[in-house]
Amino acid sequence: MSIKESYQIIKDQLPEGVQLVAVSKTHPVSAIQEVYELGQQVFGENKVQELMEKYPLLPQDIQWHLIGHLQTNKVKYVAPFIDTIQSVDSEKLLSEINKESGKHSRKIKVLLQVKIAAEETKFGLEISEAKQLFQQYINGYFPNIEITGLMGMATFTDNEEQVRKEFLTLKKLFDELNQLKPLKTLSMGMSDDFPVAIECGANSVRVGSAIFGRRDYSK
Numbered sequence: 001m002s003i004k005e006s007y008q009i010i011k012d013q014l015p016e017g018v019q020l021v022a023v024s025k026t027h028p029v030s031a032i033q034e035v036y037e038l039g040q041q042v043f044g045e046n047k048v049q050e051l052m053e054k055y056p057l058l059p060q061d062i063q064w065h066l067i068g069h070l071q072t073n074k075v076k077y078v079a080p081f082i083d084t085i086q087s088v089d090s091e092k093l094l095s096e097i098n099k100e101s102g103k104h105s106r107k108i109k110v111l112l113q114v115k116i117a118a119e120e121t122k123f124g125l126e127i128s129e130a131k132q133l134f135q136q137y138i139n140g141y142f143p144n145i146e147i148t149g150l151m152g153m154a155t156f157t158d159n160e161e162q163v164r165k166e167f168l169t170l171k172k173l174f175d176e177l178n179q180l181k182p183l184k185t186l187s188m189g190m191s192d193d194f195p196v197a198i199e200c201g202a203n204s205v206r207v208g209s210a211i212f213g214r215r216d217y218s219k
């Protein structure tokens, strides 16, 4: 199937109001350009170095989302242009983004990444930590950023009930924080589980392989 067909199939499955972040990691700029020309403006990458190589070669009105684990010493590279950092998993990182965002007189959007998966390997804040950070944000600790929502990844499993349970945990936290200060974005769901994520309340999904095809990490 062509990228164009795959993209259309995904778009057709998204209810109105659900944002698509096209995850282009490992795929060449030519493929990103192709999807951009179909009307897609929001793309996600998970590595700073890869993003820095692609960014100058592509249209400047692309909204780049960083979705992978970010080291504090790399924030400065993306701060001038990044639209949203979805993978904020520590206070240290949030402080650094706040600092760099201020230097560029920007207000970088961030999502708090919350650990909802049972797996050990996944990055993310504990629910209690996310609440604490959000409270600090409300109290004015991070004036140069905007926390626009939450991001989470479910366990990689065929067990749909488990995936659903994890997504609903994040939705519950989202609703709770949203009472304290309105949030916009609940980012959950990838190629294999985005329909479940949407059923559980996601309004932003991060879809890579279902658009661009399988990733080849050997290159």
Ligand SMILES: *Cc1c(COP(=O)(O)O)cnc(C)c1O
Binding pocket: 023, 025, 046, 067, 068, 153, 189, 190, 191, 192, 206, 207, 208, 209, 210
């Ligand atoms: C790679 C990645 C995705 C997209 O995964 P697919 O299964 O290819 O859709 C989504 N979110 C994060 C955080 C990722 O690293």
